[in-house]
Amino acid sequence: MALEVGNRVGDYEVLALLGTGGMGRVYKVRNIISNREEAMKILLPDFASETDLAARFMAEIRTLAGLEHPNIAQLRTAFQFQNQFVMVMEFVEGTTLEKMASQSALSLDKILDYSTQVLAALSYAHGRGVTHRDIKPANIMITAHGVVKLMDFGIAKSANDMQLTRPGTTMGSVYYMSPEQVRGGTVDARSDIYSFGVTLYEMLTGRKPFQAETSYSVLNAQLNEAPTPPAQVNPALPAELNNIVLRAMVKAPEGRFQTAEEFRNALKSLREPHGAQQAAPVAAPAAPQPVASPGFAPVPAVAAASAAAPASGKSRRGLWIGLGAAAAVIAVVLAFALLPRVFSTHAGQKQAAATTDSQAPAAAPDAGSAMQPAQQAADASRPNPLATATPSTTPAPPASQASGAAAPPSRAQLKKPAATAASSTASAASQPSAPPAPAGPSPQEVRDSHDRYANLDARADAARQGVQQIRSQQQAQGLDIRGDILAAMNRMNSDLREANSALDRNDLQAAKDYMDRADREISTLEQFLGR
Numbered sequence: 098m099a100l101e102v103g104n105r106v107g108d109y110e111v112l113a114l115l116g117t118g119g120m121g122r123v124y125k126v127r128n129i130i131s132n133r134e135e136a137m138k139i140l141l142p143d144f145a146s147e148t149d150l151a152a153r154f155m156a157e158i159r160t161l162a163g164l165e166h167p168n169i170a171q172l173r174t175a176f177q178f179q180n181q182f183v184m185v186m187e188f189v190e191g192t193t194l195e196k197m198a199s200q201s202a203l204s205l206d207k208i209l210d211y212s213t214q215v216l217a218a219l220s221y222a223h224g225r226g227v228t229h230r231d232i233k234p235a236n237i238m239i240t241a242h243g244v245v246k247l248m249d250f251g252i253a254k255s256a257n258d259m260q261l262t263r264p265g266t267t268m269g270s271v272y273y274m275s276p277e278q279v280r281g282g283t284v285d286a287r288s289d290i291y292s293f294g295v296t297l298y299e300m301l302t303g304r305k306p307f308q309a310e311t312s313y314s315v316l317n318a319q320l321n322e323a324p325t326p327p328a329q330v331n332p333a334l335p336a337e338l339n340n341i342v343l344r345a346m347v348k349a350p351e352g353r354f355q356t357a358e359e360f361r362n363a364l365k366s367l368r369e370p371h372g373a374q375q376a377a378p379v380a381a382p383a384a385p386q387p388v389a390s391p392g393f394a395p396v397p398a399v400a401a402a403s404a405a406a407p408a409s410g411k412s413r414r415g416l417w418i419g420l421g422a423a424a425a426v427i428a429v430v431l432a433f434a435l436l437p438r439v440f441s442t443h444a445g446q447k448q449a450a451a452t453t454d455s456q457a458p459a460a461a462p463d464a465g466s467a468m469q470p471a472q473q474a475a476d477a478s479r480p481n482p483l484a485t486a487t488p489s490t491t492p493a494p495p496a497s498q499a500s501g502a503a504a505p506p507s508r509a510q511l512k513k514p515a516a517t518a519a520s521s522t523a524s525a526a527s528q529p530s531a532p533p534a535p536a537g538p539s540p541q542e543v544r545d546s547h548d549r550y551a552n553l554d555a556r557a558d559a560a561r562q563g564v565q566q567i568r569s570q571q572q573a574q575g576l577d578i579r580g581d582i583l584a585a586m587n588r589m590n591s592d593l594r595e596a597n598s599a600l601d602r603n604d605l606q607a608a609k610d611y612m613d614r615a616d617r618e619i620s621t622l623e624q625f626l627g628r
Contacts, residue, residue, distance in 0.1 A: 100124060100139070106178050109137060109185065121154070125188060135173060138184040154182050160227055161186070166552065167559040167623075168218035170238070170246045189246045195234035198300055208300045209364055210562060211237070214245035215293060216361035217555035222247075223286040223357055224548060230284060232292035233273045234299065242563035242626060271315045272305050276348050279316045287350040290360055294345025294353070301342065302330040320348070337367060358551065538605045546605050546612075550596055553615055557589055560622040567626075582625055589618035 099122070104111045109126040112134070116123050121140040128135060140154045161172035161184075171187040194211065197203065203211075215237055222229060229236075231249060238246040275291035277284055298306045306324035309315045324346055328339035341363050347353045354360040538546075564586055568578040596611035 105129075106137065106139075106183060107176065109135070111137075126185070134188045136170075136186045136188045138186065139178075140182045151182070154184075158182070158184055163225060164222060164227065166218055166221045167556045168214050168245050168247055169222065170248050187246075189238045189240060189248070191238045191240040191246070193235050194237040194239060194296075194300070197239055198234060198303075202303065203300060205301075206368075207243075208297070209368055210243065211239065211245050212293075212297055212300075212364050213361050214555070214558060214562070215247060215296075216357045216364070217551075217558060218245070218247040219286070219289050219293070219357035220361060220551060221555065223289070224551070228284060228286050229289050229292075230278070231270065231273075232289050232296060233270050234296055235270075237296070240563075241566075243566040244559045244563055244626075271312045271319075272307065274316070274319055275350075276320050277350060279319050285350070286357065287353050287355065290345055290353050290357060291347075291350075293357075293360070294342055298324065298327050298342050298346065301334055301338070302327050304330065306346065335367065338364075341367075537603065542605055543603070546600060546608055549612055550593075550600060550608070553596075553612055553619065554593060556619050556623070557593055557615070560589070560619055560626065561586060563626040564622060579625075582622065585618045585621045589615050589622065592618065 100106065100111045100114075102111055102113060106126070108129055110129055111124050111126055113125040114122065115125050115136065121138050124137045124139070126135055126137045127133070140151065158172070158175045161169075162175070165171065170189050173185045173187065175182070175184050177183065215232075219229065219232075229247070236247065236249045238248055240246065273292040273295045275284070275288040278288055295306055307315050307318035307322065309318065324343070326339055327342050328334045328336065341360075344363075345353055345360060354363065564578065564582060592611045592615035596608045596615060599605075599608035599611060
C-alpha cells in the first residue's frame with residue numbers, strides 16, 4: 098500500500114515518505130490527537146503470499162516491544178490496518194552514519210563516541226537474547242545532539258525464535274555480513290560484533306574492507322580473505338585501535354570479542370587516558386591502598402601503625418617520659434655530690450625539672466623499675482634529656498633526645514602495637530558468640546544489578562554527549578550551559594563511580610542507592626535534552 102502526503106492511517110496523517118526497504122515503506126506521520134510526529138512502517142502488500150515475510154515483521158514488533166534503551170529507536174505501538182501490519186516508532190531526526198561519513202571525514206573522537214554508543218545498544222539487546230543481524234552505517238542514526246539511535250530490527254532474531262531464519266538462508270547486507278551469515282549457519286551476537294567491526298573499519302579508513310564488482314566476490318572475500326589492516330590504509334591510526342578492529346573481524350566467532358561490552362570497553366580504554374587525571378582527584382577509592390597514586394604520596398607504614406593503635410602510642414610516650422625522669426633523678430644526685438656550687442646555682446632549675454617529672458603518667462615508675470643496672474649506670478653518665486627538650490606527641494622521640502637516656506625505638510617495635518591490635522581483633526572475631534555472617538546476594542540479584550548499571554551507564558553516555566554538544570554550540574556564541582545542568586552531570590558521574598565501586602565490593606544495597614541517585618540525575622539531563 099503506497100500512501101500519499103495527507104492520507105490517513107487510523108489516527109495518523111502522512112507527512113512524507115522517509116524510505117523503502119526490504120520489509121516495507123517508512124513514513125513520517127503526525128498523530129492527530131497528540132500532535133506528535135512519529136515514524137510509521139507498513140509491510141509491503143504481498144505479505145499474504147509471503148508468510149515468512151509476515152512472520153519476520155511480527156517478530157520485529159515483538160522484539161522491539163521488549164527493548165527500551167536510549168540508543169535504540171523505540172517502538173510506540175503496533176496495529177493492523179486494511180489487512181496490513183503497521184508499526185509506529187519514535188521519529189529520530191538526524192543523519193545516518195552512512196550519509197554523515199560520505200559528506201565529510203569524521204574525527205577520531207567522534208568515531209569512538211558513536212561506536213561506544215552503538216555497542217552499548219548492542220550489549221543491551223544481546224543481553225535480552227536479541228541479535229540485530231543487519232548492522233551497517235545506514236541503520237545507525239545520529240541526532241543533532243550527537244546521540245546514536247540504532248534502527249531497523251527488521252531481520253532481528255530472538256534467541257527464542259529458532260524457526261525465524263531457516264538453515265541455508267542469508268540475510269543482511271553483503272558488505273557487512275559475517276562469515277557465518279554468508280554460510281547460512283548458526284548466528285549469534287558475535288555476528289553483530291563482526292558487522293560492526295566492518296562498519297568501524299569503514300569509518301576509520303573511508304573504504305570498505307572487501308570491495309568487488311559482484312556480490313559473489315564480496316561474499317567469497319568475507320569467507321576467505323583477510324582484510325588489509327586499517328593502519329596500512331590510514332597510517333595515522335593508533336596501533337591499539339588497528340588491533341581492536343582486526344580482532345572484531347576475525348573469521349571464526351570464537352576469535353573475536355565475545356561480547357559487545359568487551360568490544361566497547363576496549364574502545365573506551367583508548368579515550369580514558371585523556372580524562373583519567375582530571376577525574377582522579379574527585380574519585381573516592383573503595384578502600385585505602387598502600388600503592389602510590391599519581392600526584393599523591395603513599396601513606397607511611399609507621400603512620401598507619403600509630404593510627405591503628407592510639408592507646409599503645411600513649412603508653413609508649415609514658416615510657417619515654419618515665420625513662421627521662423629516672424635519668425634526671427640520677428643526674429641530680431651526682432651533681433649534688435660532685436658540684437655543690439653548681440647545684441646551689443641551678444637548684445631552682447633542677448627543682449622545676451623535678452616538678453615536671455613528678456607529673457609524668459603512672460606508667461613511668463613501672464618503666465623505671467624495669468631498667469637493668471648496666472643501663473642505669475650508662476644513663477648516669479649522659480646529660481639530662483629533660484633539660485633541653487619536652488616530650489614529643491609522636492611515637493618516636495625527637496631528634497634532640499637521640500643522644501639522651503635511651504636509643505629511639507625501631508620500626509619493628511612501633512609496628513608491634515598494630516600487630517597486637519590486629520591479632521586481638523582477629524581473636525575477637527573468632528569468638529563463638531559472634532553472630533553469623535549474613536547470606537550474600539543471589540547470582541540473579543548480582544546479574545540484575547549489573548544489568549541495571551550497564552543500562553544507566555549507556556544512558557549517562559548519551560546524556561553526557563548531548564550536554565557536551567549543546568555546551569560546545571553555546572560556547573561558540575560566547576555563552577555557556579546552565580550551571581544546574583553541569584552540577585547534575587557531575588553528580589551523575591560521581592554516583593555512577595560509587596555504584597560501580599559498590600558492585601565491585603558486591604555491596605548491592607549501596608550500589609542500588611547510588612544507582613537510584615544517578616537515575617534521577619540522568620532523568621534531569623534527559624528532560625533538558627528533550628528526550
